[in-house]
Amino acid sequence: xxxxxxxxxxxxxxxxxxxxxxxxxxxxxxxxxxxxxxxxxxxxxxxxxxxxxxxxxxxxxxxxxxxxxxxxxxxxxxxxxxxxxxxxxxxxxxxxxxxxxxxxxxxxxxxxxxxxxxxxxxxxxxxxxxxxxxxxxxxxxxxxxxxxxxxxxxxxxxxxxxxxxxxxxxxxxxxxxxxxxxxxxxxxxxxxxxxxxxxxxxxxxx
Numbered sequence: 360x361x362x363x364x365x366x367x368x369x370x371x372x373x374x375x376x377x378x379x380x381x382x383x384x385x386x387x388x389x390x391x392x393x394x395x396x397x398x399x400x401x402x403x404x405x406x407x408x409x410x411x412x413x414x415x416x417x418x419x420x421x422x423x424x425x426x427x428x429x430x431x432x433x434x435x436x437x438x439x440x441x442x443x444x445x446x447x448x449x450x451x452x453x454x455x456x457x458x459x460x461x462x463x464x465x466x467x468x469x470x471x472x473x474x475x476x477x478x479x480x481x482x483x484x485x486x487x488x489x490x491x492x493x494x495x496x497x498x499x500x501x502x503x504x505x506x507x508x509x510x511x512x513x514x515x516x517x518x519x520x521x522x523x524x525x526x527x528x529x530x531x532x533x534x535x536x537x538x539x540x541x542x543x544x545x546x547x548x549x550x551x552x553x554x555x556x557x558x559x560x561x562x563x564x565x
Contacts, residue, residue: 382435388446459505
């Protein structure tokens, strides 16, 4: 089977002007447990609830309570309590640190204050971690979801400089991955491809 030819961009409508994240939704073990964490500890107000027996997008029967917490920019983090006291299982082929959602705060003091609040409630916190362009802390919510709070350090000029080389860096990775796939098929490649550039040399052993 031959791959379908991509459409001519000139024949398509322009992409929508996507403004911001509207919401990101997760499964929750218990709605009240989740509310206590996000509203009472993190300070995100409970803002909206949708309840139904049927899923609007698929029509399938699956009773749920869908509830939303509002961030300062008007976006939401949302959850589904399916009424069975079961939380989502982590992906078996993905390290726990990979899948997470990062939320921004304005100052390093706010980051440190939130770490103190979390720890006072018995929540284990990793960090403050230095990512060069931002600093952050990591922790898990009651549903096993890894959260990151980050404060931006790089200014707009630095981020603009990074954006000008982003496509070239990704293209270099893609070319190396293409060769790695060929080598792997021939039995001559490591299990995972390493990047050609290491942006975190301070973490190298020795």
